[in-house]
Amino acid sequence: MTMPVAEASPGKVLVTGATGYVGGRLWRRLEERGGELRCMARDPEVLTARVRPETEVVYGDVLDPPSLGKALEGVRTAYYLVHSMGSSDAFEEVDREGARNFAQAAAKAGVERIIYLGGLGDSSGSLSPHLRSRQEVGEVLKSTGVGVIELRASIVIGAGSLSFEMIRALVDRLPVMVTPKWVEVRAQPIGVEDLLEYLEEALTLPLTESRVFQIGGPDQVSYGDLMKEYGKARNLRRLMIRIPVLTPYLSSLWLGLVTPLYARVGRKLVQSIVHPTVVADNSALEAFRVRPITTREAIRRAIRESDRDAAKTRWSDAVSAAGEPYVPSTNSFGKRLQDQRTAQVAASTARAFLPIRKIGGDTGWYAYNWLWYLRGFLDLLVGGVGTRRGRRHPVELEVGDALDFWRVEAIEPNRRLLLRAEMRLPGRAWLEFRVDPHEDGSVIRQTASFDPAGWMGTAYWYAVFPLHGLVFSQMISNIAEAGMSETKTSLSHQSA
Numbered sequence: 001m002t003m004p005v006a007e008a009s010p011g012k013v014l015v016t017g018a019t020g021y022v023g024g025r026l027w028r029r030l031e032e033r034g035g036e037l038r039c040m041a042r043d044p045e046v047l048t049a050r051v052r053p054e055t056e057v058v059y060g061d062v063l064d065p066p067s068l069g070k071a072l073e074g075v076r077t078a079y080y081l082v083h084s085m086g087s088s089d090a091f092e093e094v095d096r097e098g099a100r101n102f103a104q105a106a107a108k109a110g111v112e113r114i115i116y117l118g119g120l121g122d123s124s125g126s127l128s129p130h131l132r133s134r135q136e137v138g139e140v141l142k143s144t145g146v147g148v149i150e151l152r153a154s155i156v157i158g159a160g161s162l163s164f165e166m167i168r169a170l171v172d173r174l175p176v177m178v179t180p181k182w183v184e185v186r187a188q189p190i191g192v193e194d195l196l197e198y199l200e201e202a203l204t205l206p207l208t209e210s211r212v213f214q215i216g217g218p219d220q221v222s223y224g225d226l227m228k229e230y231g232k233a234r235n236l237r238r239l240m241i242r243i244p245v246l247t248p249y250l251s252s253l254w255l256g257l258v259t260p261l262y263a264r265v266g267r268k269l270v271q272s273i274v275h276p277t278v279v280a281d282n283s284a285l286e287a288f289r290v291r292p293i294t295t296r297e298a299i300r301r302a303i304r305e306s307d308r309d310a311a312k313t314r315w316s317d318a319v320s321a322a323g324e325p326y327v328p329s330t331n332s333f334g335k336r337l338q339d340q341r342t343a344q345v346a347a348s349t350a351r352a353f354l355p356i357r358k359i360g361g362d363t364g365w366y367a368y369n370w371l372w373y374l375r376g377f378l379d380l381l382v383g384g385v386g387t388r389r390g391r392r393h394p395v396e397l398e399v400g401d402a403l404d405f406w407r408v409e410a411i412e413p414n415r416r417l418l419l420r421a422e423m424r425l426p427g428r429a430w431l432e433f434r435v436d437p438h439e440d441g442s443v444i445r446q447t448a449s450f451d452p453a454g455w456m457g458t459a460y461w462y463a464v465f466p467l468h469g470l471v472f473s474q475m476i477s478n479i480a481e482a483g484m485s486e487t488k489t490s491l492s493h494q495s496a
Contacts, residue, residue, distance in 0.1 A: 010113070010203040011076025012036040016060070016102070019046050019400060021161060022117060022195065023081040024313035029196055031055060040071045046400030062098035068105035077203055078106055080116040080141060083134065092133045099140035107144035114141050115202045117195075120154040120188065120214060120277040127275055138212065148210040149202045151195075151284075154277035155226070157298040158192025159305035160313055160392075167223070168306070171230045176239045183224040183242070188216030188278045191298030197290045205287060213284040217292040220278050229299050337461050339448040339468045343480035346441040353414045354395075355482035356433045356444075360403040361391035366482070367474035371467065375423070376405055384424040406431065425450075427457035433479075444483070446476045 013030060017023035018039035030037050031052050040060035041047050047057045060071035062082055072078065082098055106114060119134035121127045127135070138150040155163045170177060198215050221229075224240060231238050284290075293301075345352050359365060365372045380386035389402045397417065401408040406419035414435065421429035427450055434445040448468065452458040 010035065012038060012074050013203065014038045014040060014072060014075040014078040015081065016040045016062070016079060017081030017083075018057075019043070020081055021313045022156070022192070022199075023079070025158075025192065025196055026079065026081070026199055027051065027055070029200060033200065038071070038075065043400065046398075049399065062102050063094070065101045065105065068101060069109065072105050072109035072111060075106075075109060075111055077113045077115065078102075078111050079199065080114055080137075083137075092129055092136075095133045095137050096140060099137040100143070103141045103144045103146065106146050111146055113203075113207060114146050114148045115199060116141055116148055116150045117199065118150050118152045118212075120152045120216065120279065121275055122280070131275060131277070142210045147207050149205060149207065150210070150212045151198055151202065152212060152214050153190050153195060154187045154216055154279075155189040155223075156192050156195055157189050157226075157295065157302055159302045161192060161302070163189075163223075163226075164299075164302050167226050167230050171227050171234065171236060171238055174238070176241065177227075179224060179240045179242050181242070181244060183227075183240070184222045186220050186222055186276045186278055188220050189226065189295050189298065190215060190217045191293050191301065193301070194290055194292040194298075198284070198288060201288050201290060211287075213287065214279040214281050215284045215290075215292075216279040217295055217298065219295040221295055226295065226299070229296055230303075233296075233300055233303055337450045337452060337458075339465075339472055341446050341472055341476045343444045343446075343476045344438060344441065345444065345480045345483045347483045349435045349437055349442045350414045352442040352444055352480070352483035353417075353433075353435045355479045356417050356435070357395055357397060359417075359433075359479075360406070362394070365471075365475060366478040368471050371471060372404070379405055379423040382424050385422050425457075426454070426460050427452040442483070444476060444480055446472065446479070448472060 013035065015023055015027045015030065015037070018027050019041050023039075027037065027039050036056075037054075038056040038058060039047055039051060040058055042059070042061045044057045044059050051057060058071050060067045062068065080099070080102060082102075083095070103114075116138055118138045119131045121131040121135065123135055135152070138148065138152075141150075142148045157164050194217065195215070198213075227238065227240070230236075355366070376386045385402075385405050389404055391397070391403050392401050397403070397408050397411055399408055399411060402422075403419060405421065405423040407422050408417070409420040409430070410416065410418040416435070417433045419431045421431070423429075429451075430447075430449045432445075432447045432449065434447075436443050436445070450457070450461050452461055
């Protein structure tokens, strides 16, 4: 089907997947470019406080067709950056359904162009379910006649990207690594900034029919090569011992113990890695002005950004990174159960709240960290996210940030932090910290809340309740002590 060449102006632009790793960087870049911009998210509150006032944020879910009509209204160009890396094993049908819904809604709304980020891989041979699904989504998006520019990429290297964070964790933590066969499979990585340039230039690329472009950097390397290159950049010498057999499942558990990846994501990644993902068609270099940097330079840029604790986005902060919420066998939740504790401190609310802002990640949880790590390991074994996700920044927190096996649901500066559990539980759980002013300083309130799912949820709560008494009492005591220390340190600096 022949379509008219798009005008130079992309018109109103919609970014889906705006809370994801690539989408979160793309909308910032498009804000700098100027023009009408709309971001779509399943949880708009995650974005509202981050975007500029002129950027529109709307609710939308590709699995909720009625929501797409409003999201696409008046849109001329739409980015489709939706995928299901963290979802359950039924992700292929979910991907198809989401793409079909979006394509139909886009055609109905008069969208002229969809820009889709897919995955490299030889479609004539065998592909992993994940790579096969990524390419199938591109075909589904074209099915309603809207022009589609599909960019197929391999490994994305950038601070906070899934592959880079895996490589960094392995090389930083393991002097000796036992490596399976997939570590030597060839790929063609691309730096995240180059990927964003391709996505941005695709807005105004002349288009008469849907096109697929394979994009990558100038180097064909393996994950083993990437780990060696990272080691060189860090001046780290690492020994890699190859073994012939290590299944994707065992590899995913191994990665979950050492890196921020968890079993569901690790298994899909490993299944994709076992297939070469290299550029076989260089037409992108003819159609686009982008000239990608080398793998070495991409790794060094990612290291510099990571060392500044300045990663604009992390793959694990994507709302979808946790996959579909765990739904217990019953949706009938019983009466909310709570464990609430308070502590009074002779400190301002800002000083008392500072230790709360630092919680999780390298700081830990202020009490019995080994128990938190054990709970994360058990969560990993049953398909949960574990605790290796850490946190985006040592002090800063924003709504939507991943925090070990929690998600920041609400934050009020120097007043309140609400965390929602993303571990696998027989119910729904939250952990809230609240700091209120008091005539002698501040009062810290720490509340663990649980909505049990059926009798199993209730039994779970009371089974772990003795540990709550141990951990939560020590936690609030140590947080209060840390708040006092912040006050003393501040006073000593002032007197000096």
